[in-house]
Amino acid sequence: MARLFLALTLAGLALIVGGPARAADAVLSVEGTTFVLVTPDARLTSRDLVGAEFDMEIDGLPSTVRIDSVTPSKEQPDVLLHAFSIKDPETGQYSPLCDSDAYGREAGFPVAGAWDDKGQFVKNPKAWFLTCTSGSQGKCILWGYNPWKEGPKGEDLLPYYEACQHTVRADYDGRGQAFTKNGTTIDVFDDIGIQRSETGEDVKFAFEAGWGPTGAVCADRTRWPDLLSLEDLRKRGSRFQGGCDLERARKRGALIYTRVEKR
Numbered sequence: 510m511a512r513l514f515l516a517l518t519l520a521g522l523a524l525i526v527g528g529p530a531r532a533a534d535a536v537l538s539v540e541g542t543t544f545v546l547v548t549p550d551a552r553l554t555s556r557d558l559v560g561a562e563f564d565m566e567i568d569g570l571p572s573t574v575r576i577d578s579v580t581p582s583k584e585q586p587d588v589l590l591h592a593f594s595i596k597d598p599e600t601g602q603y604s605p606l607c608d609s610d611a612y613g614r615e616a617g618f619p620v621a622g623a624w625d626d627k628g629q630f631v632k633n634p635k636a637w638f639l640t641c642t643s644g645s646q647g648k649c650i651l652w653g654y655n656p657w658k659e660g661p662k663g664e665d666l667l668p669y670y671e672a673c674q675h676t677v678r679a680d681y682d683g684r685g686q687a688f689t690k691n692g693t694t695i696d697v698f699d700d701i702g703i704q705r706s707e708t709g710e711d712v713k714f715a716f717e718a719g720w721g722p723t724g725a726v727c728a729d730r731t732r733w734p735d736l737l738s739l740e741d742l743r744k745r746g747s748r749f750q751g752g753c754d755l756e757r758a759r760k761r762g763a764l765i766y767t768r769v770e771k772r
Contacts, residue, residue, distance in 0.1 A: 544558055556589070558576050614642055727749065727758055
């Protein structure tokens with residue numbers, strides 16, 4: 510997450526700005542998933558900022574990040590994928606900030622907003638953070654659950670975005686523990702038409718769980734029994750007692766549903 514100090518250099522122009530990046534003559538902010546730099550003479554967006562470097566804290570350490578390229582995503586064309594690289598403080602060399610996602614992309618983007626200490630997303634236009642397409646925060650936006658947008662019928666997508674975080678990580682009880690593995694195939698779908706099931710006729714897949722903003726509302730199986738068995742999950746809360754199917758999850762207020770491979 511961006512901290513209070515940000516130094517941005519672009520084409521020989523040095524700007525010292527404070528979070529979310531203010532100075533007497535310039536303002537750097539994020540609109541949706543796009544950087545916006547406003548100066549007295551211009552309004553620059555992410556595409557204009559290719560080559561820019563800025564200082565921010567990553568995992569509690571001061572880091573220098575550079576924007577190497579900006580391209581629209583295939584999933585959501587209005588989401589711009591930024592190729593970020595991070596500077597090695599000892600060698601001065603740059604390497605990709607983000608790990609490769611399932612499509613081999615080493616990319617990410619800024620997101621307007623913040624996460625509070627309870628793990629809830631806050632629509633704060635004065636704050637922003639970086640996320641990668643390989644992580645849950647980026648994946649969920651690419652899947653269409655942008656917390657700043659509305660669903661097909663005007664639904665607030667913020668709770669869907671929060672539910673999606675637990676979905677991706679298989680964080681069943683919302684304690685922040687992930688019980689999944691990289692590269693796991695999951696069929697994600699909902700009742701509002703953003704994502705539709707693709708495995709309904711595939712006997713290799715079965716219903717896993719229904720998900721809400723605080724985790725799974727019920728579960729019929731676990732994604733990886735060797736990481737967390739269904740028996741052990743049932744010990745983690747009364748909501749996991751008994752079985753779970755689409756109708757039961759729907760009655761309990763699930764926003765997102767998953768089917769996974771049988772194991």
